[in-house]
Amino acid sequence: MTVAIVQTAGAAIAAVLLLAAMICAGIRIVRGPTAPDRVVALDMLGTLGVAGAGMAVIASGATAFIDIALGVALVSFLTATAFAAFIERGSINEEEEQ
Amino acid sequence: MTAFLSAFFLIAGAALCLFAAVGVLRLPDFFMRMHAATNAGVAGCGLLLIGVAFAYPSPDMWIKVAIAIAFLLLTTPIAGHLLARAGYVAGVSLWGGTREDQLAGELRRGDFDSPQTDFPGRKTMNPTIERVVLGLASGPGIEAAVSYAVALAKKHGAELIGLAIIDAKTLRNVGPVPIGGNYYAAQLRDTLIAKARRRMAGTVQLFEDAAREAGIPFSVIVEEAEPAPFLRQRLDKGSVLVLPRGAWFDHGLADRKIDPASRLSRHRIAQVQAGGDDDAPIVVFG
Numbered sequence: 001m002t003v004a005i006v007q008t009a010g011a012a013i014a015a016v017l018l019l020a021a022m023i024c025a026g027i028r029i030v031r032g033p034t035a036p037d038r039v040v041a042l043d044m045l046g047t048l049g050v051a052g053a054g055m056a057v058i059a060s061g062a063t064a065f066i067d068i069a070l071g072v073a074l075v076s077f078l079t080a081t082a083f084a085a086f087i088e089r090g091s092i093n094e095e096e097e098q
Numbered sequence: 099m100t101a102f103l104s105a106f107f108l109i110a111g112a113a114l115c116l117f118a119a120v121g122v123l124r125l126p127d128f129f130m131r132m133h134a135a136t137n138a139g140v141a142g143c144g145l146l147l148i149g150v151a152f153a154y155p156s157p158d159m160w161i162k163v164a165i166a167i168a169f170l171l172l173t174t175p176i177a178g179h180l181l182a183r184a185g186y187v188a189g190v191s192l193w194g195g196t197r198e199d200q201l202a203g204e205l206r207r208g209d210f211d212s213p214q215t216d217f218p219g220r221k222t223m224n225p226t227i228e229r230v231v232l233g234l235a236s237g238p239g240i241e242a243a244v245s246y247a248v249a250l251a252k253k254h255g256a257e258l259i260g261l262a263i264i265d266a267k268t269l270r271n272v273g274p275v276p277i278g279g280n281y282y283a284a285q286l287r288d289t290l291i292a293k294a295r296r297r298m299a300g301t302v303q304l305f306e307d308a309a310r311e312a313g314i315p316f317s318v319i320v321e322e323a324e325p326a327p328f329l330r331q332r333l334d335k336g337s338v339l340v341l342p343r344g345a346w347f348d349h350g351l352a353d354r355k356i357d358p359a360s361r362l363s364r365h366r367i368a369q370v371q372a373g374g375d376d377d378a379p380i381v382v383f384g
Contacts, residue, residue: 002242006101006105007101009105010101010149013112014111014146016112017115017116018112018115018146020116021112021118021119021120024116024119024120024123025306027123033343035188036181036185036190037131037190040131040181041131043139047140047142047143048139048168050145050147050170051142052239054147054150055108055150057150058153060183063156066166067162071168071172071302072204073170074126074169078128080146080180082238083181083184084177084184087181089181095166
């Protein structure tokens with residue numbers, strides 16, 4: 001009995017903390033102020049998405065969600081890499097000089 | 099037992115994730131935010147996944163969780179390093195309290211494709227301030243810039259100069275004109291420049307009021323010039339340049355929004371941001 005309560009309460013607290021973290025990252029994405037700031041917040045949101053997929057395993061009992069966590073981690077890494085290349089080639093300096 | 103372990107790891111992981119996210123939200127500049135995101139994000143996520151594995155313990159679950167954690171540990175530092183490098187190269191401004199920039203001279207900042215030239219700004223860490231030069235560009239952040247410059251000049255007993263520049267070249271560029279439209283294009287140019295003069299007069303007024311209220315001597319220079327090279331000329335030893343965060347010398351009238359930070363870094367003027375707010379003024383040390 002207590003075991004079940006501990007498990008449910010732990011998962012619930014963790015879910016609330018994760019939600020708060022996602023909101024913080026979301027606010028940073030909206031605020032910017034520069035593109036790299038937004039990309040870092042997006043990368044953070046991807047990492048939180050991995051954690052969210054982990055929470056989905058607890059919530060639904062379907063262990064297949066852990067594969068989704070792997071997939072989200074992969075995609076979020078690729079996103080960060082692509083954005084980094086994009087910024088480095090000069091998204092900030094988009095206007096031509098003279 | 100596994101239930102208690104699972105709850106512990108879940109809460110610990112989620113709490114670390116929350117700390118990281120608060121860091122991303124609250125830290126003052128891009129590089130610190132990146133450090134918070136990658137550092138604590140990985141640890142928090144890894145702990146949370148261990149908690150999940152304790153909740154449904156089976157060999158293949160443990161293997162998958164181990165793979166996921168190994169992948170996170172492998173990729174997140176790489177992604178963080180790439181993003182930091184990209185941000186530095188693109189010219190994201192450093193926090194105003196930064197004491198040492200060890201990458202200065204190692205990596206190019208600003209314009210990535212052209213060779214690096216002599217780099218004004220940030221050569222000394224505690225410069226003597228003899229002149230405070232304030233760029234009077236109308237737009238968001240000008241109030242913050244004026245009050246910062248006035249406070250700086252008062253603190254150091256420095257000469258306060260307001261630079262009112264009109265970027266006439268950008269304003270004259272009204273884009274392609276159809277055949278027979280030259281008369282209207284000329285009219286449009288004249289109206290834009292007249293409007294820019296009016297806005298600039300308002301900004302100069304704001305500056306004069308603030309300086310008079312603080313009771314310090316000041317002077318205003320009005321000029322019609324290309325802003326960035328002109329600013330660079332004024333930036334000799336002992337002077338500090340203060341610019342509003344979101345405004346440029348088109349006075350908000352160019353058809354595209356001009357970001358002052360990227361303009362400055364394109365002309366290879368190294369800048370810092372004075373404080374963590376979004377409208378904190380840009381500061382350049384001569």
